[in-house]
Amino acid sequence: MLEAIPTDIFATNFRLQQQNNLVGEVDTSVFREKARLELEEGTYELYREGRFSGDFLLERNGNIVARATKPRALQNRFEVELPNRNLVLRKLSVFSRRFGLFEGEKQIGSIYPAGIFTRRANIDLPADWPLATRIFLFWLAFLMWRRQKQAAAS
Template identity: 25%
Template sequence: MLHSTTSGFFKRHYEITEDDRPLVTLEHGGREKSSFTLDGVPYSIARDGGKRLLLTERGRRTGTATRDGGRRWSIDSDAGRFELVKPSMWKDGWELHRDGTSLGTISKNGAFSKGATADLPADIPLPVRLFAFYIVHVLWQRAASAAAAGGGGG
């Protein structure tokens, strides 16, 4: 299980742990970009237009997330195709699906918490789980920014 703790205001940092051991820090900067190193391998996440995010490993694209609608994103990766689905417009939680079946959840730890949990299967490669976790953090940040500006989000 992955856990994140958020810090920072203008530039957000997500400290990610797995089973209580530090794993990576994802920095959410301008233009929704981040990078991390996992077992000595560099990865980066970057926005490609308003409806796509890309995951690259050593400069090679290994994942693409595309917005299919306000509450659905498809993730194509080396590990297969997944969907991020927000089952309720009233709650912040997201589910990761494969072939229409829920595999796990990504949710905030509470309304006033700076933490979140990704309960995703370990057989999904860690870079893909981190990519999905980061996407949901981006979507939460977009929604918070839109709410602060008085509009919709997602």
């Protein structure tokens, strides 16, 4: 399992650990839905195509690696296109911050906070998937958590 750990108490950046080994870092933008992912294999860009609409993309060296569409603005659900796979990432309950990843009707993974009062997150997705893909899915869940927090504060 992969774990996302905030770099400090107020940061929106995360260190990514797997079996207590640092495997990468995500630097998220405070004002826009974009981030930079630093892994041993290179740098990835995570961003939304448009400022307020459009698909969410994972890109490396100008090539789109993964794409997610949010079909409805008020739903916590993404339709995700990976090479040779179409998946759905959706919130499992109105009362929970846990997201489930589904291939057809079968749940194949989840992303969830490590506790009630923490911003740490567990990324429980197939370990044989590329690291960048798993982190892209975490970033999508993180965006929904951040939107929820902003809505609650207003």
